[in-house]
Amino acid sequence: MRYRRVPDETVRRLSVYLRGLLFLAKQGRQNISSRDLADFLGVNPWQIRKDLSYFGGFGTPGVGYKTEKLTKQIKKILKLDSVHKTALVGVGNLGSAVLAYPGFRIYGFNIAAAFDTDPKKIGRKVKNITIEDVSNLQTLKRRKINLAIITVPRDAAQQTADALVKAGVKGILNFSPCHITVPKKVKVITLDIARVLARLPYYMSAS
Amino acid sequence: MRYRRVPDETVRRLSVYLRGLLFLAKQGRQNISSRDLADFLGVNPWQIRKDLSYFGGFGTPGVGYKTEKLTKQIKKILKLDSVHKTALVGVGNLGSAVLAYPGFRIYGFNIAAAFDTDPKKIGRKVKNITIEDVSNLQTLKRRKINLAIITVPRDAAQQTADALVKAGVKGILNFSPCHITVPKKVKVITLDIARVLARLPYYMSAS
DNA sequence: CTATGTGAATTTATTCACAGCA
DNA sequence: TGCTGTGAATAAATTCACATAG
Numbered sequence: 001m002r003y004r005r006v007p008d009e010t011v012r013r014l015s016v017y018l019r020g021l022l023f024l025a026k027q028g029r030q031n032i033s034s035r036d037l038a039d040f041l042g043v044n045p046w047q048i049r050k051d052l053s054y055f056g057g058f059g060t061p062g063v064g065y066k067t068e069k070l071t072k073q074i075k076k077i078l079k080l081d082s083v084h085k086t087a088l089v090g091v092g093n094l095g096s097a098v099l100a101y102p103g104f105r106i107y108g109f110n111i112a113a114a115f116d117t118d119p120k121k122i123g124r125k126v127k128n129i130t131i132e133d134v135s136n137l138q139t140l141k142r143r144k145i146n147l148a149i150i151t152v153p154r155d156a157a158q159q160t161a162d163a164l165v166k167a168g169v170k171g172i173l174n175f176s177p178c179h180i181t182v183p184k185k186v187k188v189i190t191l192d193i194a195r196v197l198a199r200l201p202y203y204m205s206a207s
Numbered sequence: 208m209r210y211r212r213v214p215d216e217t218v219r220r221l222s223v224y225l226r227g228l229l230f231l232a233k234q235g236r237q238n239i240s241s242r243d244l245a246d247f248l249g250v251n252p253w254q255i256r257k258d259l260s261y262f263g264g265f266g267t268p269g270v271g272y273k274t275e276k277l278t279k280q281i282k283k284i285l286k287l288d289s290v291h292k293t294a295l296v297g298v299g300n301l302g303s304a305v306l307a308y309p310g311f312r313i314y315g316f317n318i319a320a321a322f323d324t325d326p327k328k329i330g331r332k333v334k335n336i337t338i339e340d341v342s343n344l345q346t347l348k349r350r351k352i353n354l355a356i357i358t359v360p361r362d363a364a365q366q367t368a369d370a371l372v373k374a375g376v377k378g379i380l381n382f383s384p385c386h387i388t389v390p391k392k393v394k395v396i397t398l399d400i401a402r403v404l405a406r407l408p409y410y411m412s413a414s
Numbered sequence: 415c416t417a418t419g420t421g422a423a424t425t426t427a428t429t430c431a432c433a434g435c436a
Numbered sequence: 437t438g439c440t441g442t443g444a445a446t447a448a449a450t451t452c453a454c455a456t457a458g
Contacts, residue, residue: 008428015405022453033448034458042386045384061440079408086404097304100424103384103401111213147407166433173408177310178247180389187410194310196396197293198222200354200378201286203394213442240417252417261420268418268457321452 007011010051016041017048021071021107032066046103075108085112087169088165089160090152091131092120094175094193098151099126110144134163141168150174161188212372215222221281223248224255225334229313230277262302282315285356292319294376296367297359298328298338301382301400320352324363341370348375357381397414 024032034045052058058073059065063077075081082147086109088099099114115124115134122133140146148169152160157176164172174180177192228246231239241252259265265280266272283287293316295306306321322341323329329340347353355376359367364383371379372389381387384399 001361005426011409012406015402019399019402019406020386025383031385035439040386042388044429046431048429049439049441057441059440060436060437061434064439071428077409079403079407079411080397084408093304093307097300098400100300101400103399104404107402109401146411149404156239164412165219170411173404173407177231179227179247181249183413187407189407191398191400191404192226193305193308193398194314194316195222196312196398197311197316197356197380198285198287198397199218200394201291202218202284204286204353204377205392212448216449236433256419257450264419269416270458271417308430323456371428 005053011052011078013043013051014078015044017051018071018074018078018080018107019063021067021074025067025071029067031064033066034059036064060061064124080108083110085143085182086147086148086149087111087113087115087137087140087145087164087165089115089137089147090150090207091115091116091126092116092151092153095149095151096126097127098149098175111149113140113143134160137163137167140164141179146170146173150176150180152176152200158163161174213261219260220250220254221285222257223250223312224258225278225285225287228274228281230327232274232278236274239274239277241266243271243335258396265322287315290315291315291354292317292350293319293354293356294320294322294344294352295356295359296322296341296344296371297356297363298323298325298333299358299360302356302358303333304387305356305382316354320347320350327379327392338374339369344370346350346374347371353377355379357383357387359383 017037020037038045038048041131055077059072088095088111091099091114092161098113111134114126114129115137116131116132117134121131124131145170148164150157150160150172154176157174158180159177161172161180161182165186170186172188174188176191177194179190180188182188224244226331227244236301242256245252246256261333262284265277270376295302295318298306298321306318307315311318321333321336321338323338324341324343328338331338353376355381356365357367364381365387368379368387368389377393379393379395381395381397384401386397389395
């Protein structure tokens, strides 16, 4: 099993497990079984074990997993064991909130640059970051930033992505509500917040 | 095929198709084939047709789909054919951005109430909405609000959810980075923004 | 001749069940 | 005995291929 292709769903779930482990480790928990972690996260224990088995055995039969050790292992698998300098493009309402969002830090993300087209915003400081003109995007390569967050209006999303790719960016989190086309060596995850909310009514029982 | 259980993934993708259709309809496009829609969205045409087939045939062989008609059909399937009054709990950085986010409107969501615990925020107006004390959550039932967005800190997420459920809420979009437990008649979608970003490095080719 | 809709084939993912280790 | 790790079994989703309708 160890050498088969890893399902995307497994990768997604590993980030869920990591979230739980980071929390439980901070609480001082040293050991955890797949069942306990599963209960905490609202998932199945055998799913956790199967997902981990794609990458090797990290636990001790009869005991469980060492929280710290498993945390490190999953971080390594997800390449979250080093700091990722990240750029943000589009400092509007949502962009500002994302820029100020404290939650990225625990995963090792460091938003190190912010860009906009609005002359009124350029030069302003937000969270110790000076907003730059998007024409400076080309500097990202030299600054070793290869991850970016797009929070620009829909019409600007594709051209922003194009500029980011040209600047050597390898991964994009796209908050714009549209598909963007990039070379296949670049990974894009589109996160359309309204679209997530739009899934809820389908499941809601009649009130 | 028509009477088999509809996969969750199909429901998720319908919201993607709807997003594309809403855009294309606004552009004045009257007809569209599964291939054209697929190309626009970056998906497969046969996936679109298969997903739609769970609910019946909406297209015309040899021609395609009428954009307006298909839009309406999908809205109906997703129960997005009426306005959904929505409450938001937690008017912090992220909550404020979500409150101001214009993108919910196109799907028929109307954020009609906002709550917080901070006395300094209560009473303030944001986007024509007066922030209320969370102890007023119980009024949601009477106000016919059965959808809610949670943007409170992690430690308050579960108790917020409990209060929302008690207030008759049937669907919750949870931005807090934790699993929340609710009765199974209530649908929760957890959207942990940092966790989405955390999936990117795994896929990024070495720079 | 074009594009839908859908059974069937294929691929993929989930769940089970238990061998094996501490 | 308790819990992991993983082949095997089951279930589900995706893809194909084509009959059918306009």
